[in-house]
Amino acid sequence: MKLAVIQFDVEKGGVEANLAHAESLLHEQGGAEADLVVLPELFATGYFFDSTEQAHALAEPVPDGRTVRRLEAWARETGATFVAGLAERAGSSRRPAHYNSAVVVAPRGWLGTYRKTHLYYEETQHFRPGDTGFPVWTVADRAGRPYRLGVMVCFDWFFPESARALAAGGADVVAHPSNLVLPHCPEAMPIRALENGVFTATANRTGSESNGRETLTFIGRSRICSPRAEVLAEAPRVGDAVLTAEVDPHDARDRQLNAYNHRDDDRRPALYASYASSGVG
Template sequence: MIPTQIAVLQFAPEKGEVQSNLDRVGEMLDGLNADLVVLPELFASGYFFNSTEQAHNLSESATDGPTVSRMCEWAAATGATIVGGLPERDGDLFYNSAVVVTPRGWLGTYRKTHLFYEETLHFTPGDTGFQVWTVTDRNNRSYRLGAMVCFDWFFPESARALALKGADVIAHPSNLVLAHCPRSMPIRALENHVFTATANRTGRESNGRETLEFIGQSLICSPSAETLASASGQEEGVFTVRIDPRQARQRQINPYNDLHVDRRPELYAS
């Protein structure tokens, strides 16, 4: 069996420099051999906006804006499904979104459910709910891909919702500043028996009043809580691993226990 190759990209974008950030990512993806590539949250716009006006001015369509157009070009050139974050404009509403594109074009958009810190000033909480799409690798084998964005990881229900909807792999574009996520993602993968691919950014960014430092440490985790690939705090690069997404579908822990069958949701309500 030829494995499916998944990758996370880590770099330090410059706030507001959309074109140069897109060019930088394009250079990093040039010649890449991968079936799935996960890019950071808000990877072309930058993250820590000086004002709501700046955030909205940098927002664009999540189906045919400049960032999605470039993502579609990269997907066509590499044969990969690509997931990346952008500030989305939809009429008079603005969202922190993750877009999924394939070599055939735009596939779907997920709008971040759990906004973090000053995101709550600039964006509307997502209204799409957690979604799972069927995609194929370059050998035409299908698997189920879910998406969540950065702070969604803090809420166990996010990854659980995606797993219950059949996700084999969870793409996780991120701009992490809290230290806990790299320790937690192996557990999210284990408790849901899925692969996770967290793509974080590096560097610092200021809104003119405060500076955030991003922790890097992008990582790919297995359903057995193994860290299959990882980056350091400040290095830039594309980090890849070969997997069989179908391994996520065997959720039987032993002859008597199944991770999904044994759930008792009637007792979980608050």
């Protein structure tokens, strides 16, 4: 199957312009031929909001908002599955809850939502931390061959437990919508892929955004990585890019490292439990 990652500069608040930009890249640079397409975190709204009020005003219901509806149209048109980040408004109109989320959309429609677990910087002021855990969906490529898809969002990469939870849930591929500003993630993702035996697809953005008080610059360098820590495709630091890579997601199910070592059977979780519960580094 073909994985695709779309990287571009997002206009804060320009939802229609961002949707149009993503659609243009999808069709002009080969993304429409992919089986799975990953778009950046908050790809339709921008990231560094001027205020909590602005963030909430740009948030949309799922699956009835315009961004999911547009993703559903792209999925029907191309036959691809999409993973994309958006600002979600949930709950009642009187008591809404707002999340930094990512949706999974297949040709048959919206499949589900992951809400970002580990919020970064001023996101902590605008959104609630996620309450979905780390779900894994069974989807299919264009040939109808099923594989298991997990999702994490941006800063989740910093916590090894995120990718580990997805691998433990059976993920073959981890889609990773991102708005990265720290420099470390591109080097870390091959290790996340290796230590968990999964393919990873990080869709970052480029450009800069100001909230009126400070400016963030996004680092680009979107990546697709293999379970053997190979970087199968990488985007530049600056500029639009559509990365593609041909992979067999079922390769992630080969957990035997050699005649004596097995990726899962050799783990000793009983000895990790006290460390995990202590919270001590």
